[in-house]
Amino acid sequence: MDSAQLKEVYKIGIAAALALVSLCLVLLPSIMGIIQKPYTHTAALWIFFLSLPVAILLLIYAYYFAAFTQARVPIASTGVGNIAAFIAIVSLGVFLFGNILSDRTSPPRITSLSASSYTPCPGSTISLTAEAQDDDGDDLRWRWEVQPDERLRRRGARGAELTSTLRSAQWHVPNEAAAGRYTVVVTASDPHRSSSAQSIELDLAAARPDAAEDSSTAPCED
Structure with missing residues (x-):
């Protein structure tokens, strides 16, 4: 060449x-x-x-x-x-x-989870709030569950899946809910992956027998 x-x-x-x-x-x-x-x-x-x-x-x-x-x-x-x-x-x-x-x-990461009350009463309403970080800035969808502990499940207590897909949710505690330990579990997901589940525990107190069934602030036993 x-x-x-x-x-x-x-x-x-x-x-x-x-x-x-x-x-x-x-x-x-x-x-x-x-x-x-x-x-x-x-x-x-x-x-x-x-x-x-x-x-x-x-x-x-x-x-x-x-x-x-x-x-x-x-x-x-x-x-x-x-x-x-x-x-x-x-x-x-x-x-x-x-x-x-x-x-x-890169899955989302839940950075905080809190409840308006950690010792609710039957018939009350609990506000739940979480924060999450997602490196990609995606819109997140949330999944909320309330699960009774093993002792309550053996007695027939059932969990509840809350309807909110936002970073906040409310649990309307049933009047007939049994007293004991309940766990709130939340996960956040983007279009591709879900975060690790985060949880907090609530101690549901027993309502007094004379409490009004429809009261949202039913007094509880000490």
């Missing part, structure tokens, strides 16, 4: 590398629009921003000599430009696919 043919090969290779990094730059706004905040793998994005201008400048410099002059193609500039272009493309790919996959691999 003579020098003219070699120069043509260099020119085609440089043009291809320059086209790829330019395409990455053009597609960057669309890529950022696909990904939901907060971003993960941000180090890869910084590497992309640092390597991209190096690649573009060196490849333009090398292409100028390959396409518009009779001078020898600057091999060093071409090599460094190609390496910088490769790093830019790979780092952008890592950022894009890392963020897309994080939606499927």
Whole structure:
């Protein structure tokens, strides 16, 4: 292969590398629009921003000599430009696919769970509230359950699944609910994964025999 043919090969290779990094730059706004905040793998994005201008400048410099002059193609500039272009493309790919996959691999995490009363009475209404963190910023759906302990289950007590899919729920304690230990269990889920279940315990006291059946503040035994 003579020098003219070699120069043509260099020119085609440089043009291809320059086209790829330019395409990455053009597609960057669309890529950022696909990904939901907060971003993960941000180090890869910084590497992309640092390597991209190096690649573009060196490849333009090398292409100028390959396409518009009779001078020898600057091999060093071409090599460094190609390496910088490769790093830019790979780092952008890592950022894009890392963020897309994080939606499927990063479950929500429940950070707090509380109740308006931890010693409710039969006939009362308990407000339950939870907070969760999701790295991908997805909308979360919640699942609430109230479960009696083993002793109460042996006596026929049943649990309840609360209807709320929000981060708060209410348990309307049945008037006939047996006194004892109940566990509130909550999970949060995004479109791909669910959090680990979190729970708190409530000690349901017995209502006095003379308490009004429909009272939401029925007095309990000491």
